[in-house]
Amino acid sequence: MRVLLIKPGAIGDLLQLSPVVRAIKRSRPQARITILVGNSASVDLFRYNPAVDEVLVYEKKGVHRSWSAFGKLWRELRKRRFDLVVNYQRSNLKGWLLAAASFPCRVLVYHKEKRRVMHAVENHLKAVAPLVGDPGTLDQRLELYLGGEDKRWAEELLARESLNGKMLVALNLGASHPVNRWPTRRFAELSDKLQAAGFGVVLVGGGSDRELADAVLADCADRPLDLVGRTTLLQLGALLERSSAVVSADTGPMHMATAVGTPVVALFGAADPARTGPVGEGHLVLQAAGISCVPCRSRSCSSEKKLACMEAISADEVLAALKTI
Incomplete structure (x- = not known):
């Protein structure tokens, strides 16, 4: 199973994704997980994470403002033939265009909880609940792996x-x-x-x-x-x-x-x-x-x-x- 998580966010937002990565890997041990982040510096947040197979960069306000660079990234995603895309950037049109590079595939979408105050970590897990189960029962600790x-x-x-x-x-x-x-x-x-x-x-x-x-x-x-x-x-x-x-x-x-x-x-x-x-x-x-x-x-x-x-x-x-x- 090939999984793409789209999350071009800030440091804290990305680290709040680490319980999602862990939960998917525990639920689907054979899953290959790719994360799409928003800048090259953010790659380091997952560089040594054993559950992450690949980190790609989508600089929407940088190099990928160019349609030619955006198209190249789209083709890179298309080649990987993801089985599941989880879009944590649902309000961004280009984010959806990148998600579409994997169609036809299963798509899960993040929605910020409106009915009650929910911690962002649990909210992130809720997006993948069909895959990993009830977020309230899962390990919600953040993880950052460091190099020697x-x-x-x-x-x-x-x-x-x-x-x-x-x-x-x-x-x-x-x-x-x-x-x-x-x-x-x-x-x-x-x-x-x-x-x-x-x-x-x-x-x-x-x-x-x-x-x-x-x-x-x-x-x-x-x-x-x-x-x-x-x-x-x-x-x-x-x-x-x-x-x-x-x-x-x-x-x-x-x-x-x-x-x-x-x-x-x-x-x-x-x-x-x-x-x-x-x-x-x-x-x-x-x-x-x-x-x-x-x-x-x-x-x-x-x-x-x-x-x-x-x-x-x-x-x-x-x-x-x-x-x-």
């Missing part, structure tokens, strides 16, 4: 920075949507408090988080290790795996941490943890109390007091949460 080279990189880095043997806390500064971000001064305050208590601290994030990192460092009395924008995706995963805990808002590295088994203190305001919170045991979600609009589930803040929900989470609250995990 990336693990060695993390080990050597921590030794070089004299962080081996210390409780290491990774602070992920950014979030795709600004409404989900914790203030930089709070991160700086937390970093100082952690280091004063004997913890090692490392700042992590992507290249687009560089401005946030500079703001945090400007407010720090004791400079933490700064790796923002200085790691590959799998190096970041290896570093998160070696960390004792991760502090993050609702964004990709938060899901990466859970996928490598590291406890997370997740900071939520506008986003709803019942939908996108950390999956698995040992994680804590902090959400501001007494703010009526939480969670608004919006990507912009319309409150008179902008981002009060994230401002209200104090560094002391996060520090206390870290000490419990």
